[in-house]
Amino acid sequence: MNYRRARAEGGTYFFTVVTQKRREILCSEGNVELIKTAFKEVISTHPFRIDAFVLLPNHFHCVWTLPKNDDNFSMRMRLIKSHFSRRCEDREKTGVCDSRLQKKEQNIWQRRFWEHWVRDEKDYETHVNYIHFNPVKHGYVKAPKDWKYSSFHRHVKDGIYDIDWGAGVKFDAKIGNE
Numbered sequence: 086m087n088y089r090r091a092r093a094e095g096g097t098y099f100f101t102v103v104t105q106k107r108r109e110i111l112c113s114e115g116n117v118e119l120i121k122t123a124f125k126e127v128i129s130t131h132p133f134r135i136d137a138f139v140l141l142p143n144h145f146h147c148v149w150t151l152p153k154n155d156d157n158f159s160m161r162m163r164l165i166k167s168h169f170s171r172r173c174e175d176r177e178k179t180g181v182c183d184s185r186l187q188k189k190e191q192n193i194w195q196r197r198f199w200e201h202w203v204r205d206e207k208d209y210e211t212h213v214n215y216i217h218f219n220p221v222k223h224g225y226v227k228a229p230k231d232w233k234y235s236s237f238h239r240h241v242k243d244g245i246y247d248i249d250w251g252a253g254v255k256f257d258a259k260i261g262n263e
Contacts, residue, residue: 088162092156093202097136099148099212100162101199105192113180116173117234120145131161137213140234141223146216148203158200166194213240218251226251 110116120140128135133155136148168250170193203209217240220232229237229251240246 092158095151095153096158097148097150097203097209099145099146099201099203099216100158101144101146102162102166103144103198105195107143108193110173110193111140111141112142112234116169119169119172120165122172122208123165127161127164131157131164133158133161135236136209137216137240138236139216139219139232141220141225146219147214148169148209148212148216162198166198170194174258207253221251 086185098254104110112128117140119208124135132152134150136150138147138161148156149161165199179200201212203212217235217237220226220235226232228249229235230248237246237250241248241250
């Protein structure tokens with residue numbers, strides 16, 4: 086089957102990126118810093134805006150908006166994953182990554198990633214809410230405010246959410262899995 090990605094210059098996209106075999110390596114302090122650094126490095130050379138983000142132990146979700154006249158999210162995601170993988174492999178002595186990953190016995194990331202072109206304001210709001218509620222959905226915390234690896238706190242600061250947002254939120258099962 087040939088998979089064709091939807092592309093829109095200046096578009097907004099929802100992404101899901103998962104570790105190989107769902108290995109829970111992403112939320113160690115060293116790897117949290119590596120993810121941040123990877124995003125910063127790619128944004129410095131290939132700008133885009135991160136509208137929402139959550140990092141979980143074995144995957145992350147984000148919503149990005151690309152610059153006008155640019156639709157190349159695939160290249161950016163490849164660079165982020167590559168930056169993280171190279172640095173993770175260099176950190177064997179610090180114990181940040183599993184030693185089996187150091188020996189390249191397994192890839193760090195699943196080969197592909199999931200993307201969804203955000204079509205309108207309602208679609209945007211639904212996916213941003215999904216991102217911020219995701220740690221609750223997976224049982225890591227009882228409320229989005231309790232998960233530190235999320236843009237939820239920035240959204241509270243910006244007045245988009247109340248700090249107690251997320252109590253009783255239900256999501257359509259297909260959101261994030263389209």
